[in-house]
Amino acid sequence: MIKELITRNRSYRRFDESVKISTEQLLKWIELASLSASGRNAQPLKYAVITNENLCSKIFPFLGWAGYLSNWKGPAEGERPVAYIAVIKDRSISENHYCDDGIAMQSILLGAVEDGFGGCMIGSVNKSKVARLLKLEEQHELLWIIALGKPAEEVVLEQVRNNDIKYWRDEAGVHHVPKRSVTELVLKTE
Known part of the structure:
Protein backbone atom coordinates (compact mmCIF):
# COMPACT_ATOMS: atom_id res chain seq x y z
CA MET A 1 0.00 0.00 0.00
CA ILE A 2 2.61 2.60 1.04
CA LYS A 3 4.96 1.60 -1.80
CA GLU A 4 2.13 2.11 -4.30
CA LEU A 5 1.31 5.56 -2.87
CA ILE A 6 4.95 6.62 -2.92
CA THR A 7 5.36 5.37 -6.50
CA ARG A 8 2.26 7.31 -7.61
CA ASN A 9 3.38 10.44 -5.72
CA ARG A 10 5.30 12.20 -8.48
CA SER A 11 6.04 15.89 -9.06
CA TYR A 12 3.03 16.60 -11.25
CA ARG A 13 3.28 19.86 -13.16
CA ARG A 14 0.22 19.70 -15.43
CA PHE A 15 -3.32 19.49 -14.08
CA ASP A 16 -6.92 19.33 -15.26
CA GLU A 17 -8.18 22.79 -14.25
CA SER A 18 -11.80 21.69 -14.61
CA VAL A 19 -11.42 19.50 -11.49
CA LYS A 20 -11.46 21.69 -8.38
CA ILE A 21 -10.21 20.95 -4.86
CA SER A 22 -12.22 22.17 -1.89
CA THR A 23 -10.77 23.93 1.12
CA GLU A 24 -12.08 21.04 3.24
CA GLN A 25 -10.05 18.59 1.15
CA LEU A 26 -6.88 20.66 1.60
CA LEU A 27 -7.49 20.85 5.36
CA LYS A 28 -7.79 17.05 5.44
CA TRP A 29 -4.31 16.78 3.88
CA ILE A 30 -2.88 19.43 6.21
CA GLU A 31 -4.23 17.37 9.11
CA LEU A 32 -1.96 14.55 7.90
CA ALA A 33 0.98 16.96 8.16
CA SER A 34 -0.11 17.96 11.67
CA LEU A 35 -0.02 14.31 12.73
CA SER A 36 3.48 13.79 11.31
CA ALA A 37 6.77 13.90 13.18
CA SER A 38 8.26 17.27 14.09
CA GLY A 39 11.82 18.02 15.29
CA ARG A 40 11.69 18.49 19.09
CA ASN A 41 7.89 18.38 18.53
CA ALA A 42 8.07 22.17 18.12
CA GLN A 43 5.55 22.15 15.24
CA PRO A 44 6.65 25.54 13.81
CA LEU A 45 4.96 25.12 10.44
CA LYS A 46 1.80 26.93 9.40
CA TYR A 47 -0.09 26.65 6.12
CA ALA A 48 -1.93 29.05 3.88
CA VAL A 49 -4.68 27.43 1.81
CA ILE A 50 -5.29 29.01 -1.60
CA THR A 51 -8.27 27.91 -3.72
CA ASN A 52 -9.46 31.28 -4.97
CA GLU A 53 -8.99 31.34 -8.77
CA ASN A 54 -7.92 34.98 -8.81
CA LEU A 55 -5.28 34.50 -6.12
CA CYS A 56 -4.06 31.28 -7.76
CA SER A 57 -3.54 33.17 -11.02
CA LYS A 58 -1.63 35.92 -9.20
CA ILE A 59 0.70 33.40 -7.53
CA PHE A 60 1.37 31.38 -10.71
CA PRO A 61 3.87 33.78 -12.40
CA PHE A 62 6.05 33.81 -9.27
CA LEU A 63 6.77 30.06 -9.46
CA GLY A 64 9.56 28.19 -11.24
CA TRP A 65 8.37 24.92 -12.71
CA ALA A 66 11.02 22.49 -13.97
CA GLY A 67 14.71 23.37 -13.95
CA TYR A 68 15.75 20.52 -16.26
CA LEU A 69 13.11 21.48 -18.85
CA SER A 70 14.79 24.78 -19.70
CA ASN A 71 12.57 25.60 -22.70
CA TRP A 72 9.31 24.92 -20.81
CA LYS A 73 7.75 27.91 -19.07
CA GLY A 74 5.34 25.91 -16.96
CA PRO A 75 1.81 24.61 -17.43
CA ALA A 76 -0.37 26.26 -20.05
CA GLU A 77 -3.81 27.65 -19.29
CA GLY A 78 -6.15 24.75 -18.61
CA GLU A 79 -3.23 22.77 -17.08
CA ARG A 80 -2.42 25.01 -14.12
CA PRO A 81 -2.89 24.16 -10.44
CA VAL A 82 -6.36 24.71 -9.00
CA ALA A 83 -5.04 25.13 -5.46
CA TYR A 84 -1.88 25.85 -3.53
CA ILE A 85 -0.73 25.22 0.00
CA ALA A 86 1.93 27.65 1.18
CA VAL A 87 4.25 26.07 3.75
CA ILE A 88 5.28 28.72 6.26
CA LYS A 89 7.63 28.74 9.24
CA ASP A 90 6.35 30.63 12.27
CA ARG A 91 9.54 32.19 13.68
CA SER A 92 7.70 33.08 16.89
CA ILE A 93 7.62 29.34 17.61
CA SER A 94 11.11 28.43 16.39
CA GLU A 95 13.84 29.77 14.13
CA ASN A 96 14.65 26.20 13.08
CA HIS A 97 12.20 23.93 11.32
CA TYR A 98 14.71 21.06 11.01
CA CYS A 99 13.32 18.59 8.44
CA ASP A 100 9.67 19.23 9.33
CA ASP A 101 8.94 20.81 5.95
CA GLY A 102 9.91 17.71 3.98
CA ILE A 103 8.01 15.39 6.28
CA ALA A 104 4.91 17.60 6.20
CA MET A 105 4.91 18.06 2.43
CA GLN A 106 5.34 14.33 1.82
CA SER A 107 2.38 13.66 4.15
CA ILE A 108 0.23 16.23 2.32
CA LEU A 109 1.13 14.85 -1.10
CA LEU A 110 0.58 11.22 -0.09
CA GLY A 111 -2.90 12.23 1.10
CA ALA A 112 -3.52 14.00 -2.20
CA VAL A 113 -2.42 10.97 -4.22
CA GLU A 114 -4.55 8.65 -2.10
CA ASP A 115 -7.57 10.85 -2.94
CA GLY A 116 -6.83 10.88 -6.70
CA PHE A 117 -5.01 14.22 -6.86
CA GLY A 118 -1.36 15.17 -7.07
CA GLY A 119 1.00 18.03 -6.69
CA CYS A 120 4.46 19.47 -6.87
CA MET A 121 6.65 20.95 -4.13
CA ILE A 122 8.00 24.20 -5.49
CA GLY A 123 11.02 25.84 -3.90
CA SER A 124 11.72 28.15 -6.82
CA VAL A 125 9.37 30.88 -5.61
CA ASN A 126 9.59 34.65 -5.55
CA LYS A 127 8.99 34.47 -1.82
CA SER A 128 8.74 38.18 -1.11
CA LYS A 129 6.07 38.75 -3.77
CA VAL A 130 4.04 35.68 -2.78
CA ALA A 131 4.34 36.61 0.91
CA ARG A 132 2.88 40.03 0.06
CA LEU A 133 0.02 38.43 -1.89
CA LEU A 134 -0.72 36.22 1.12
CA LYS A 135 -0.39 39.17 3.52
CA LEU A 136 1.98 37.20 5.75
CA GLU A 137 2.96 38.74 9.07
CA GLU A 138 6.59 39.48 9.92
CA GLN A 139 7.10 36.31 11.99
CA HIS A 140 5.94 34.14 9.07
CA GLU A 141 8.57 32.97 6.59
CA LEU A 142 7.38 31.41 3.34
CA LEU A 143 9.33 28.19 2.75
CA TRP A 144 7.58 26.36 -0.10
CA ILE A 145 4.51 26.32 -2.30
CA ILE A 146 2.74 23.04 -3.02
CA ALA A 147 0.88 23.22 -6.34
CA LEU A 148 -2.13 20.89 -6.40
CA GLY A 149 -4.70 19.53 -8.81
CA LYS A 150 -5.91 16.50 -10.74
CA PRO A 151 -2.85 15.29 -12.69
CA ALA A 152 -3.14 15.71 -16.46
CA GLU A 153 0.13 14.08 -17.37
Whole structure:
Protein backbone atom coordinates (compact mmCIF):
# COMPACT_ATOMS: atom_id res chain seq x y z
CA MET A 1 0.00 0.00 0.00
CA ILE A 2 2.61 2.60 1.04
CA LYS A 3 4.96 1.60 -1.80
CA GLU A 4 2.13 2.11 -4.30
CA LEU A 5 1.31 5.56 -2.87
CA ILE A 6 4.95 6.62 -2.92
CA THR A 7 5.36 5.37 -6.50
CA ARG A 8 2.26 7.31 -7.61
CA ASN A 9 3.38 10.44 -5.72
CA ARG A 10 5.30 12.20 -8.48
CA SER A 11 6.04 15.89 -9.06
CA TYR A 12 3.03 16.60 -11.25
CA ARG A 13 3.28 19.86 -13.16
CA ARG A 14 0.22 19.70 -15.43
CA PHE A 15 -3.32 19.49 -14.08
CA ASP A 16 -6.92 19.33 -15.26
CA GLU A 17 -8.18 22.79 -14.25
CA SER A 18 -11.80 21.69 -14.61
CA VAL A 19 -11.42 19.50 -11.49
CA LYS A 20 -11.46 21.69 -8.38
CA ILE A 21 -10.21 20.95 -4.86
CA SER A 22 -12.22 22.17 -1.89
CA THR A 23 -10.77 23.93 1.12
CA GLU A 24 -12.08 21.04 3.24
CA GLN A 25 -10.05 18.59 1.15
CA LEU A 26 -6.88 20.66 1.60
CA LEU A 27 -7.49 20.85 5.36
CA LYS A 28 -7.79 17.05 5.44
CA TRP A 29 -4.31 16.78 3.88
CA ILE A 30 -2.88 19.43 6.21
CA GLU A 31 -4.23 17.37 9.11
CA LEU A 32 -1.96 14.55 7.90
CA ALA A 33 0.98 16.96 8.16
CA SER A 34 -0.11 17.96 11.67
CA LEU A 35 -0.02 14.31 12.73
CA SER A 36 3.48 13.79 11.31
CA ALA A 37 6.77 13.90 13.18
CA SER A 38 8.26 17.27 14.09
CA GLY A 39 11.82 18.02 15.29
CA ARG A 40 11.69 18.49 19.09
CA ASN A 41 7.89 18.38 18.53
CA ALA A 42 8.07 22.17 18.12
CA GLN A 43 5.55 22.15 15.24
CA PRO A 44 6.65 25.54 13.81
CA LEU A 45 4.96 25.12 10.44
CA LYS A 46 1.80 26.93 9.40
CA TYR A 47 -0.09 26.65 6.12
CA ALA A 48 -1.93 29.05 3.88
CA VAL A 49 -4.68 27.43 1.81
CA ILE A 50 -5.29 29.01 -1.60
CA THR A 51 -8.27 27.91 -3.72
CA ASN A 52 -9.46 31.28 -4.97
CA GLU A 53 -8.99 31.34 -8.77
CA ASN A 54 -7.92 34.98 -8.81
CA LEU A 55 -5.28 34.50 -6.12
CA CYS A 56 -4.06 31.28 -7.76
CA SER A 57 -3.54 33.17 -11.02
CA LYS A 58 -1.63 35.92 -9.20
CA ILE A 59 0.70 33.40 -7.53
CA PHE A 60 1.37 31.38 -10.71
CA PRO A 61 3.87 33.78 -12.40
CA PHE A 62 6.05 33.81 -9.27
CA LEU A 63 6.77 30.06 -9.46
CA GLY A 64 9.56 28.19 -11.24
CA TRP A 65 8.37 24.92 -12.71
CA ALA A 66 11.02 22.49 -13.97
CA GLY A 67 14.71 23.37 -13.95
CA TYR A 68 15.75 20.52 -16.26
CA LEU A 69 13.11 21.48 -18.85
CA SER A 70 14.79 24.78 -19.70
CA ASN A 71 12.57 25.60 -22.70
CA TRP A 72 9.31 24.92 -20.81
CA LYS A 73 7.75 27.91 -19.07
CA GLY A 74 5.34 25.91 -16.96
CA PRO A 75 1.81 24.61 -17.43
CA ALA A 76 -0.37 26.26 -20.05
CA GLU A 77 -3.81 27.65 -19.29
CA GLY A 78 -6.15 24.75 -18.61
CA GLU A 79 -3.23 22.77 -17.08
CA ARG A 80 -2.42 25.01 -14.12
CA PRO A 81 -2.89 24.16 -10.44
CA VAL A 82 -6.36 24.71 -9.00
CA ALA A 83 -5.04 25.13 -5.46
CA TYR A 84 -1.88 25.85 -3.53
CA ILE A 85 -0.73 25.22 0.00
CA ALA A 86 1.93 27.65 1.18
CA VAL A 87 4.25 26.07 3.75
CA ILE A 88 5.28 28.72 6.26
CA LYS A 89 7.63 28.74 9.24
CA ASP A 90 6.35 30.63 12.27
CA ARG A 91 9.54 32.19 13.68
CA SER A 92 7.70 33.08 16.89
CA ILE A 93 7.62 29.34 17.61
CA SER A 94 11.11 28.43 16.39
CA GLU A 95 13.84 29.77 14.13
CA ASN A 96 14.65 26.20 13.08
CA HIS A 97 12.20 23.93 11.32
CA TYR A 98 14.71 21.06 11.01
CA CYS A 99 13.32 18.59 8.44
CA ASP A 100 9.67 19.23 9.33
CA ASP A 101 8.94 20.81 5.95
CA GLY A 102 9.91 17.71 3.98
CA ILE A 103 8.01 15.39 6.28
CA ALA A 104 4.91 17.60 6.20
CA MET A 105 4.91 18.06 2.43
CA GLN A 106 5.34 14.33 1.82
CA SER A 107 2.38 13.66 4.15
CA ILE A 108 0.23 16.23 2.32
CA LEU A 109 1.13 14.85 -1.10
CA LEU A 110 0.58 11.22 -0.09
CA GLY A 111 -2.90 12.23 1.10
CA ALA A 112 -3.52 14.00 -2.20
CA VAL A 113 -2.42 10.97 -4.22
CA GLU A 114 -4.55 8.65 -2.10
CA ASP A 115 -7.57 10.85 -2.94
CA GLY A 116 -6.83 10.88 -6.70
CA PHE A 117 -5.01 14.22 -6.86
CA GLY A 118 -1.36 15.17 -7.07
CA GLY A 119 1.00 18.03 -6.69
CA CYS A 120 4.46 19.47 -6.87
CA MET A 121 6.65 20.95 -4.13
CA ILE A 122 8.00 24.20 -5.49
CA GLY A 123 11.02 25.84 -3.90
CA SER A 124 11.72 28.15 -6.82
CA VAL A 125 9.37 30.88 -5.61
CA ASN A 126 9.59 34.65 -5.55
CA LYS A 127 8.99 34.47 -1.82
CA SER A 128 8.74 38.18 -1.11
CA LYS A 129 6.07 38.75 -3.77
CA VAL A 130 4.04 35.68 -2.78
CA ALA A 131 4.34 36.61 0.91
CA ARG A 132 2.88 40.03 0.06
CA LEU A 133 0.02 38.43 -1.89
CA LEU A 134 -0.72 36.22 1.12
CA LYS A 135 -0.39 39.17 3.52
CA LEU A 136 1.98 37.20 5.75
CA GLU A 137 2.96 38.74 9.07
CA GLU A 138 6.59 39.48 9.92
CA GLN A 139 7.10 36.31 11.99
CA HIS A 140 5.94 34.14 9.07
CA GLU A 141 8.57 32.97 6.59
CA LEU A 142 7.38 31.41 3.34
CA LEU A 143 9.33 28.19 2.75
CA TRP A 144 7.58 26.36 -0.10
CA ILE A 145 4.51 26.32 -2.30
CA ILE A 146 2.74 23.04 -3.02
CA ALA A 147 0.88 23.22 -6.34
CA LEU A 148 -2.13 20.89 -6.40
CA GLY A 149 -4.70 19.53 -8.81
CA LYS A 150 -5.91 16.50 -10.74
CA PRO A 151 -2.85 15.29 -12.69
CA ALA A 152 -3.14 15.71 -16.46
CA GLU A 153 0.13 14.08 -17.37
CA GLU A 154 1.76 10.70 -17.28
CA VAL A 155 4.91 10.35 -15.19
CA VAL A 156 7.01 7.19 -15.48
CA LEU A 157 9.96 6.05 -13.42
CA GLU A 158 12.98 4.48 -15.06
CA GLN A 159 16.50 3.41 -14.11
CA VAL A 160 19.27 5.99 -14.15
CA ARG A 161 21.50 5.46 -17.20
CA ASN A 162 25.04 6.79 -17.50
CA ASN A 163 24.60 8.59 -14.16
CA ASP A 164 22.10 10.99 -15.79
CA ILE A 165 19.42 11.91 -13.23
CA LYS A 166 17.76 14.67 -15.29
CA TYR A 167 14.04 14.20 -15.85
CA TRP A 168 12.77 14.76 -19.39
CA ARG A 169 9.69 14.65 -21.61
CA ASP A 170 9.32 12.56 -24.73
CA GLU A 171 7.52 13.54 -27.95
CA ALA A 172 4.18 12.36 -26.52
CA GLY A 173 4.61 14.61 -23.45
CA VAL A 174 5.26 11.70 -21.08
CA HIS A 175 7.44 12.86 -18.18
CA HIS A 176 10.35 10.46 -17.46
CA VAL A 177 12.04 10.44 -14.05
CA PRO A 178 15.29 8.44 -13.68
CA LYS A 179 15.77 6.81 -10.27
CA ARG A 180 18.90 5.20 -8.85
CA SER A 181 18.64 1.53 -7.87
CA VAL A 182 18.59 0.40 -4.25
CA THR A 183 21.91 -1.41 -4.76
CA GLU A 184 23.46 1.88 -5.86
CA LEU A 185 22.10 3.70 -2.81
CA VAL A 186 23.15 1.26 -0.09
CA LEU A 187 26.76 1.52 1.09
CA LYS A 188 28.51 -1.65 2.19
CA THR A 189 29.72 -1.44 5.77
CA GLU A 190 30.85 -5.01 6.36
